[in-house]
Amino acid sequence: xxxxxxxxxxxxxxxxxxxxxxxxxxxxxxxxxxxxxxxxxxxxxxxxxxxxxxxxxxxxxxxxxxxxxxxxxxxxxxxxxxxxxxxxxxxxxxxxxxxxxxxxxxxxxxxxxxxxxxxxxxxxxxxxxxxxxxxxxxxxxxxxxxxxxxxxxxxxxxxxxxxxxxxxxxxxxxxxxxxxxxxxxxxxxxxxxxxxxxxxxxxxxxxxxxxxxxxxxxxxxxxxxxxxxxxxxxxxxxxxxxxxxxxxxxxxxxxxxxxxxxxxxxxxxxxxxxxxxxxxxxxxxxxxxxxxxxxxxxxxxxxxxxxxxxxxxxxxxxxxxxxxxxxxxxxxxxxxxxxxxxxxxxxxxxxxxxxxxxxxxxxxxxxxxxxxxxxxxxxxx
Numbered sequence: 001x002x003x004x005x006x007x008x009x010x011x012x013x014x015x016x017x018x019x020x021x022x023x024x025x026x027x028x029x030x031x032x033x034x035x036x037x038x039x040x041x042x043x044x045x046x047x048x049x050x051x052x053x054x055x056x057x058x059x060x061x062x063x064x065x066x067x068x069x070x071x072x073x074x075x076x077x078x079x080x081x082x083x084x085x086x087x088x089x090x091x092x093x094x095x096x097x098x099x100x101x102x103x104x105x106x107x108x109x110x111x112x113x114x115x116x117x118x119x120x121x122x123x124x125x126x127x128x129x130x131x132x133x134x135x136x137x138x139x140x141x142x143x144x145x146x147x148x149x150x151x152x153x154x155x156x157x158x159x160x161x162x163x164x165x166x167x168x169x170x171x172x173x174x175x176x177x178x179x180x181x182x183x184x185x186x187x188x189x190x191x192x193x194x195x196x197x198x199x200x201x202x203x204x205x206x207x208x209x210x211x212x213x214x215x216x217x218x219x220x221x222x223x224x225x226x227x228x229x230x231x232x233x234x235x236x237x238x239x240x241x242x243x244x245x246x247x248x249x250x251x252x253x254x255x256x257x258x259x260x261x262x263x264x265x266x267x268x269x270x271x272x273x274x275x276x277x278x279x280x281x282x283x284x285x286x287x288x289x290x291x292x293x294x295x296x297x298x299x300x301x302x303x304x305x306x307x308x309x310x311x312x313x314x315x316x317x318x319x320x321x322x323x324x325x326x327x328x329x330x331x332x333x334x335x336x337x338x339x340x341x342x343x344x345x346x347x348x349x350x351x352x353x354x355x356x357x358x359x360x361x362x363x364x365x366x367x368x369x370x371x372x373x374x375x376x377x378x379x380x381x
Contacts, residue, residue: 036283
């Protein structure tokens with residue numbers, strides 16, 4: 001399990017000061033925002049309870065094109081051109097029009113941080129008053145504040161989400177040793193009434209898990225069941241709540257990105273490339289503020305309009321998430337088999353990729369060539 005590394009003892013120095021931008025959360029989204037601000041000369045602070053790369057909470061898979069577009073190919077572990085879909089009544093193999101890769105979480109975070117020139121501090125963010133962010137080490141101030149803290153949406157005025165009474169899915173996976181050549185999912189009520197199981201191989205490791213669209217359905221027993229069926233030991237657990245509904249991108253002068261804004265695609269629960277995608281847009285809006293090209297109010301409007309422009313796509317995927325579990329097993333099987341035709345797969349997965357296309361990414365404004373790519377504590381980990 002990851003260790004919370006908020007400073008303790010003599011290292012627990014008070015935290016304070018004024019910054020141009022405070023990014024709360026060293027998540028995929030938070031690091032991407034900081035990446036987009038590199039080279040501006042702005043004083044950017046990234047805050048997180050854990051050191052960068054120390055708390056993996058996903059299966060770490062993404063369309064390969066996004067790793068290439070972001071300069072993160074060095075984190076890749078295994079690449080797949082097929083998706084295998086299992087149902088109780090049969091199995092289908094989809095030949096994908098683009099490849100999907102699993103990656104190493106810590107390596108990707110280090111590579112992403114190497115493209116930033118922000119400051120980093122370990123601290124627990126407790127809340128905000130105006131332009132002041134309250135942490136367990138003291139208060140810091142900035143006119144531009146980003147909440148990339150995850151599904152809890154801590155800086156929201158309503159106090160954020162509280163499961164299970166929130167639009168959240170529940171996911172859990174184990175990480176046994178041993179490889180596989182197939183990227184697989186299971187749509188099978190034996191594992192979960194509404195949701196799916198998965199196996200994401202990553203070279204010497206196999207990431208096996210179950211996700212439930214119903215947050216009240218506990219998935220530990222069925223995760224163990226799936227691992228047993230694959231003859232893998234259920235070891236090295238990790239899990240998290242997964243948002244499946246888009247939320248406002250701004251509120252009361254704060255920018256929300258990643259899981260805190262519901263930027264995880266319904267039905268598939270894919271949230272990494274959307275964290276990159278919306279993080280790039282938000283970072284570019286903030287960059288324009290720092291460079292004097294627009295006001296903070298214009299950035300708030302521009303980013304909110306961009307997020308709102310994706311409502312229809314997210315809404316349709318949420319409808320599909322709600323519909324699929326209601327279909328009888330035979331109807332599910334017929335649908336999945338029919339959807340496996342190459343022309344349909346190319347069309348469907350092409351549209352799916354264009355929700356957040358890798359072409360949206362570009363090179364960072366300035367790579368930090370002359371500095372350590374990660375804090376010393378991360379290098380020693």
